[in-house]
Amino acid sequence: MEELDAPLAPLTTLRLGGPARRLVTAHTDDEVIAAVRAADAAGEPLLVLGGGSNLVIGDAGFPGTALRIATTGFALDGTALELAAGEVWADAVARTIEAGLAGVEFLAGIPGSAGATPVQNVGAYGQEVAQTITEVVAYDRRADEVVTLPNAACAFSYRHSRFKADPERYVVLRVRFALEDAAGRSTPVRYAEVAKHFGVATDERVDLREAHAAVLGLRAGKGMVLDPADHDTWSAGSFFTNPVLDPEQYAAFLALATERELTAPAYPAPDGHTKTSAAWLIDRAGFAKGYGSGPATLSGKHTLALTNRGAATTEDLLALAREIRDGVRAAFGVELVNEPVMVGVSL
Structure with missing residues (x-):
């Protein structure tokens, strides 16, 4: 399906952004590949859309083809799972819980599509998709062919991957996971907040269904469930x-x-680095929950979420983001980096 001058804001969780010159919705892998090839042959920009949960689109919109991936497919063979890129991630996680399989239960309730998860190496509550992804099937625009990349070739790191590093090259088609049958138990708890919720030590397992429900509750309490x-x-x-x-x-x-x-949070990271908390920095720099008086404010539930109160523009949101980034830098000398993908705009 193709639309011209198509609104993009309704296709994002922020409900922000101008129109695309052309919007194509693809329901099969072949349709995805055909749309990408057509855009590349015409030499026009391509924006790949899944659930729109990790995008900030400029008010001017997108001057090329926006490709909305609406493919479906949930295939479970024992503990091996294959998801089409267009599958709703939160729904797919719920189905793995119904099947009694652990591995992605702490990633419950995260909005967006399955195809976006390896790009961002989606993670929450001590779990990342990099821990269970075995292969990513993608269309390689440079080679004009479908390729299968094993986990090691995906270059996963904290909220990063080969796909994010080279966004013009790959379009994810399918993602394959190795889950675990732990007799109704979760993977070992790695996150202190979850361990505290269950009254267990980290590295202990808890009931799988209860883990899923607890994460949904924790996310909802922070405004992170749509x-x-x-x-x-x-x-x-x-x-x-x-x-x-x-x-x-x-x-x-x-x-x-x-x-x-002040005692700052500190967590060991690879290569002698130390990870600290962006939420802590934002709060201690003077930006509390609900900060802002305009149409874009911090969430009243979580300092890490910048929200559209219903009448914001993308520029309203970015003005708030820049104020927070600059305030944290002035207070602590730390440069905050945006997690969402910026389309036609930058901080």
């Missing part, structure tokens, strides 16, 4: 990633925090 009636959920989820600091950066940050008699 609800059209609740403007706190009109967001792109966490707007900033948690900063990962090298030893020199961390020492400088720690000195500023100590000077203000």
Whole structure:
């Protein structure tokens, strides 16, 4: 299906952004590939849309082809799962719980499509898709062929991947996972908030269905489960990633925090780096839940979510994001980086 001058805002969780010159909706892998080839042959820009949960689209819209991937497919063979890129991620997770399989239960309620999960290496509550993805099937625009990339070739890292690093090359078609039959139990709990909820130590397992329900409850309490009636959920989820600091950066940050008699969160990260909390930084820099008096504000439930209160423009949202980024830099010397993909705009 093809539309001209098509509104994009309704296709995003922020409900922001101008129209696309052309919108194509693809229901099969062949339709996806045909649309990509047509755009590439015409030399026009291509924007791939899934659930629109991780996008900030400029008010001017998109001057090329927006490709909405609406493919379907949920195939379970024992503990091996294959998802079509257009499958609704939250629904797919719920089906794995119904099947009694662990591996993605702590990623419950995350909006968006399955095809977006490897791009961002989606993660929450101590779990990442990189831990269970075995292969990603994608259309390689450079080679003009369908390729299957094993986990090791995807270059997964914190909220990053090969697909995010080279966004003009790959269009994800299918994602394959290796789940676990743990006799109705979850994977080991890695996140302190979840462990506290269940009264267990980290690395312990809990009931799989209860883990799924608990995460949905925790996310809903932070406005991170979509609800059209609740403007706190009109967001792109966490707007900033948690900063990962090298030893020199961390020492400088720690000195500023100590000077203000603050104890900053710190978590070990690879290569001697230290991860700290973006939410903590935002709050301690003076931006509390609900901050803002305009049409774009921080969520009243979570400082990491920038929200559209119903009448915002993308520029309203970006003005707030820049104010927060600059305020955190001034207070702590740490540069916040946006997590959503920017289309036609930048911070």
